[in-house]
Amino acid sequence: MPPVILYLLKANLVLLLFFIAYRLLLRQLTFYSYNRFFLLAALALAGFLPLLDISWFYAKPAQLHTGLTILLPDWPAAHAAPVQEAAPSYWHWVLITYLSVVAVLAARFILQLCSLWRLHTSSVVAAWEGQAYRELREEAGPFSFWRTIYLNPRLHSPEELRALLLHEQAHVGQFHTLDVLLGQLAAILCWFNPIAWWLQRDMRQNLEFLADGQVLRQGLDRRSYQYSLVQVGRQPQGSGLVMSFNFNHIKTRIMMMNKQESSSLQKLKYLLLFPGLLAMALVVTTSKAEVPLPAAVNSTxxxxxxxxxxxxxxxxxxxxxxxxxxxxxxxxxxxxxxxxxxxxxxxxxxxxxxxxxxxxxxxxxxxxxxxxxxxxxxxxxxxxxxxxxxxxxxxxxxxxxxxxxxxxxxxxxxxxxxxxxxxxxxxxxxxxxxxxxxxxxxxxxxxxxxxx
Structure with a gap:
């Protein structure tokens, strides 16, 4: 099996472990900042652990002995049959297929960046009640990318504008674009694994929970804000690389806003779960069979x-x-x-x-x-x-x-x-x-x- 394929299998096993734990134990908790760290850690560990060399942990101390090495001749006849070049194995075609799909998805990612750049260059700098943003000419819903907010003020009432700017400012202030880009990268590299796509979706949803909580802590009326979400969610959405309102998530977001905050004792789940998952991930990404052990020294x-x-x-x-x-x-x-x-x-x-x-x-x-x-x-x-x-x-x-x-x-x-x-x-x-x-x-x- 090619090393690249083996690496991908191990990385996706790590994603699977963390995704199952998140869905079963953490998703319904209101500790959205902890969940954000947990999901980012899942991506980081999936990329890092398969590369980790812990052979020192398994290796036994070397024993000093005197050994005898004998080099004997090549015994087969001089006119041995010429070695024929092996035909490409099926792993060769698997690798070609994998890289082809990655290339297509990477091209799609670049096109999305180009589309975003086109919107940026066609927009103009504007401000509303001291909050800077870029005014769009197109009829598109509000969104943010990195440190910039984009919206079309002609599509919203003054009450909606205040809620929208607070929401997008929460995304900008907490660098949520970084999470989105990392999720996109994981989905591109692990396109064959549905877990990678589901994990990316859950990451974006958790970021919306974070932004909603930030808006409500600013003193905005809960019902008015939720009504604004429903209205804005029906507007055309931006690129998959940006933080935009998504009507499909509105119902879940409203439920989480109305949910009672989780008990502080629930934080123990993170304390106990993360080390256990880390140990399991080490087990599935490293096996003794891969670690070269010292050979027997009592042999010739x-x-x-x-x-x-x-x-x-x-x-x-x-x-x-x-x-x-x-x-x-x-x-x-x-x-x-x-x-x-x-x-x-x-x-x-x-x-x-x-x-x-x-x-x-x-x-x-x-x-x-x-x-x-x-x-x-x-x-x-x-x-x-x-x-x-x-x-x-x-x-x-x-x-x-x-x-x-x-x-x-x-x-x-x-x-x-x-x-x-x-x-x-x-x-x-x-x-x-x-x-x-x-x-x-x-x-x-x-x-x-x-x-x-």
């Missing part, structure tokens, strides 16, 4: 690597008994290698007693012009580093022969070995003697491991 790391991989400086190399610089090892034809012995610990120090040496690799070249394998040559690179985490490789060929203390064993048993218990490792390929002794499987190589 056996990996296939290309011959061009840089060799560690802390390893000493011998070719046919002669000490050889690491850079010269890269020039050896892998097909000329007969056997490679890997020494560690005391075994390595017996051969080279120097500070900083972590291992010894003894390479024996083939003699004469014997038959050469068509496969890629054997090359072994070993390193021993304190505190390095090593893990069992999964790409070692199952059909090679493995010997543990000269007794044939399986790859699974080899992976169970503790690095501390390994004294030396030898890798032999293209050996007729091994084929005669262990059968056709020895053609793929023989790995001999000796324990302490």
């Amino acid at each position: 790391n056996v990996l296939e690597q290309p011959a061009s991989k840089a060799l560690p400086d802390s390893i000493v190399y011998f070719v046919d008994g002669k000490r050889t610089p690491a850079e010269s090892i890269k020039n050896i034809d892998p097909n000329q290698i007969d056997k490679v012995d890997v020494l560690k610990g005391e075994k390595a120090l017996e051969k080279v007693n120097e500070k900083g040496v972590k291992g010894v690799i003894n390479i024996t070249l083939k003699k004469g012009d014997g038959t050469r394998s068509t496969g890629k040559g054997a090359r072994v690179d070993a390193s021993v580093s304190a505190g390095e985490m090593v893990k069992a490789a999964e790409n070692l060929p199952q059909d090679a022969v493995y010997l543990l203390n000269d007794k044939e064993t399986s790859l699974q048993e080899v992976k169970k070995l503790s690095p501390e218990s390994i004294k030396a490792v030898s890798v032999v390929k293209d050996s007729d003697k091994m084929v005669q002794k262990y059968g056709a499987k020895a053609k793929n190589g023989v790995v001999m491991i000796y324990t302490k």
Whole structure:
């Protein structure tokens, strides 16, 4: 699954959790400022939590051990079939569809901004009883955007104008446009989720509750104000980006204005609900399966690597008994290698007693012009580093022969070995003697491991 799709799924799960809690427990409360914070927090956490990395919480302390890493050759035949480029998966088309709809909705958003700008440029600055606004020429209902109020005074009586300006000034003073724009952005990015659209609608409705409460606290008559709402709500509405009167919400707004204020004890719901929702959101956006845990350290790391991989400086190399610089090892034809012995610990120090040496690799070249394998040559690179985490490789060929203390064993048993218990490792390929002794499987190589 593409990371973008996974992120969106997690973000929408967070929106779902907060929306259900709001609808069931908070929507009917008259603490509109708290509800505004709650809904804005839902949007912020939905965008942030899926990006949060809390792997430190799950990770276990690293254990310092000495590990052995062995790099083995690429065992398949040299003439392996070429890798074909994978065809686009259905996730590819899902992502294209998602981005296409986002592009359409974003274009619609830009057109709404352009329409609003057209209204702004065609309006003129005016004032009524000291309250500044922009006078519209069109027959449109009053609305506000950011710090500006727009209305057509010819459509309203003086009593309505006072109520309308107080209402829109409440939107302007509390920066309600910010909530509207964030809700629009969430709906665009989460267009496939109806919760995002319902949450945007509830955010706008709660902002109207806030503005209505502010107007009534200014001393305006409740019945007169509610009558003005009904009259103005029937007029043409502005863009979806602005704070305008919406006739569909008038009935709900009047009910909330007439409702008795909620008890202060109900505020405990926010205190208890928010931390619980935050914990649930963390659970649904982060799982242990996603956190990379330290690999088991009591195993041997056996990996296939290309011959061009840089060799560690802390390893000493011998070719046919002669000490050889690491850079010269890269020039050896892998097909000329007969056997490679890997020494560690005391075994390595017996051969080279120097500070900083972590291992010894003894390479024996083939003699004469014997038959050469068509496969890629054997090359072994070993390193021993304190505190390095090593893990069992999964790409070692199952059909090679493995010997543990000269007794044939399986790859699974080899992976169970503790690095501390390994004294030396030898890798032999293209050996007729091994084929005669262990059968056709020895053609793929023989790995001999000796324990302490």
